Amino acid sequence: MKLYTAKIAPNPLRVEYFLKEKGIFDEVELVQVELATEAKEPGHQKRHIFGRVPVLELDDGQMLSESRAICTYIEEIYPNPNLMGKNGVERAFIEMHDRQVEFHVFFPIANWIRHSHPGLADLEIPQCPDWAASSEATARKNTAIIDVELGKKPYVAGDNFTIADITLYCALNFARLGRFKPWEEHANIAIWREKIMERPAFS
Amino acid sequence: MKLYTAKIAPNPLRVEYFLKEKGIFDEVELVQVELATEAKEPGHQKRHIFGRVPVLELDDGQMLSESRAICTYIEEIYPNPNLMGKNGVERAFIEMHDRQVEFHVFFPIANWIRHSHPGLADLEIPQCPDWAASSEATARKNTAIIDVELGKKPYVAGDNFTIADITLYCALNFARLGRFKPWEEHANIAIWREKIMERPAFS
Numbered sequence: 157m158k159l160y161t162a163k164i165a166p167n168p169l170r171v172e173y174f175l176k177e178k179g180i181f182d183e184v185e186l187v188q189v190e191l192a193t194e195a196k197e198p199g200h201q202k203r204h205i206f207g208r209v210p211v212l213e214l215d216d217g218q219m220l221s222e223s224r225a226i227c228t229y230i231e232e233i234y235p236n237p238n239l240m241g242k243n244g245v246e247r248a249f250i251e252m253h254d255r256q257v258e259f260h261v262f263f264p265i266a267n268w269i270r271h272s273h274p275g276l277a278d279l280e281i282p283q284c285p286d287w288a289a290s291s292e293a294t295a296r297k298n299t300a301i302i303d304v305e306l307g308k309k310p311y312v313a314g315d316n317f318t319i320a321d322i323t324l325y326c327a328l329n330f331a332r333l334g335r336f337k338p339w340e341e342h343a344n345i346a347i348w349r350e351k352i353m354e355r356p357a358f359s
Numbered sequence: 360m361k362l363y364t365a366k367i368a369p370n371p372l373r374v375e376y377f378l379k380e381k382g383i384f385d386e387v388e389l390v391q392v393e394l395a396t397e398a399k400e401p402g403h404q405k406r407h408i409f410g411r412v413p414v415l416e417l418d419d420g421q422m423l424s425e426s427r428a429i430c431t432y433i434e435e436i437y438p439n440p441n442l443m444g445k446n447g448v449e450r451a452f453i454e455m456h457d458r459q460v461e462f463h464v465f466f467p468i469a470n471w472i473r474h475s476h477p478g479l480a481d482l483e484i485p486q487c488p489d490w491a492a493s494s495e496a497t498a499r500k501n502t503a504i505i506d507v508e509l510g511k512k513p514y515v516a517g518d519n520f521t522i523a524d525i526t527l528y529c530a531l532n533f534a535r536l537g538r539f540k541p542w543e544e545h546a547n548i549a550i551w552r553e554k555i556m557e558r559p560a561f562s
Contacts, residue, residue: 205459205504205508206459206463206501206504220451220452220455221455221459222454222455222458222459222462224454224458225451225452225454225455225458226451228447228450228451228454229447229448229451229452231447232446232447232448232450232451233447233448243435244431244432244434244435244436245432245435245436247431247435248423248428248429248431248432248435249423249428249432251425251427251428251431252423252424252425252428255425255427255428256408256409256424256425259425260409271490280493282489282493284487284489284490284493285489286485286487286488286489286490287474287487287489287490290483290485290487298409301408301409305408
């Protein structure tokens with residue numbers, strides 16, 4: 157399998173950590189795609205109709221994209237350790253937590269950074285400063301809500317490490333580009349993040 | 360089961376169509392939540408930490424939120440007709456198509472409408488006109504890409520009707536609030552939409 161990826165971009169990183177947790181990262185060939193140029197060309201648009209990364213090329217040549225869908229595939233082929241739920245009901249609740257941190261923490265952080273960071277001006281044309289400011293406020297407010305939640309349980313989705321922890325970890329790390337380090341402001345996030353960073357896949 | 364929902368909002372509608380396709384819509388009690396006021400109050404935030412709809416209250420009192428996660432649960436409890444894939448590999452490819460139309464068509468449409476429509480000013484404070492304009496351009500461009508894709512296959516994810524068709528249908532209908540009717544501009548979308556509207560769940 158080949159993974160089309162891009163440096164710094166948080167979505168491919170989610171898949172890379174997922175592969176590391178499964179212990180199969182070294183079996184996948186990484187192919188770097190330049191987001192501002194190459195991703196917009198027809199060659200990459202054959203891999204992803206909207207020109208995004210990550211894309212996983214399967215051994216039969218099929219192209220599978222969207223970070224979470226790639227993880228669903230990997231989970232099927234390499235079921236251990238389980239990261240997305242052992243049955244439909246578990247899958248639903250983990251998907252709930254994963255989408256909550258994705259939509260309400262990761263997206264506001266991503267919109268804030270993409271619309272304000274000079275280094276990402278080629279990716280958002282035009283950058284919208286008002287939207288960056290509004291997204292920053294949402295990101296800070298929702299990060300505080302997640303901090304409260306992490307005071308009630310060891311991991312984002314409950315007792316076990318899951319894909320939702322990978323999503324939150326990548327989201328919060330991306331906030332550093334906005335000089336926001338939630339683990340310096342929120343005690344429960346700090347404890348949780350230390351625990352994540354002790355895992356072999358994250359060290 | 361109770362579904363906390365809101366009129367006009369496109370995300371609860373995705374769950375409502377999913378329930379209708381499963382033939383169990385009448386078994387679920389609908390509870391309307393006023394988004395601009397009630398959703399922001401502690402009572403609803405006990406149901407959803409970020410105060411959103413839809414939320415499905417299970418018979419044991421557990422709260423399950425995020426539209427797609429609710430569908431994952433319903434699919435497990437009521438497997439027929441299958442709408443999300445019969446095994447992990449099918450689930451992954453359907454999830455890819457679902458997220459592609461969700462992230463690249465539905466979100467730009469939603470951002471455009473939420474940041475420009477006077478009737479939604481209470482939901483996005485502040486509304487960002489530049490972001491609305493940029494999102495409208497993305498929505499129109501990506502809708503044209505989806506039109507090309509729908510010329511190659513009968514449904515969004517391939518040969519069969521799936522959850523991804525529900526997502527696209529709700530997204531495009533929401534665009535009417537911006538006076539954009541993609542089916543009047545794009546022939547393949549028009550043919551596909553006619554087919555969807557002939558289904559009992561959509562009539």
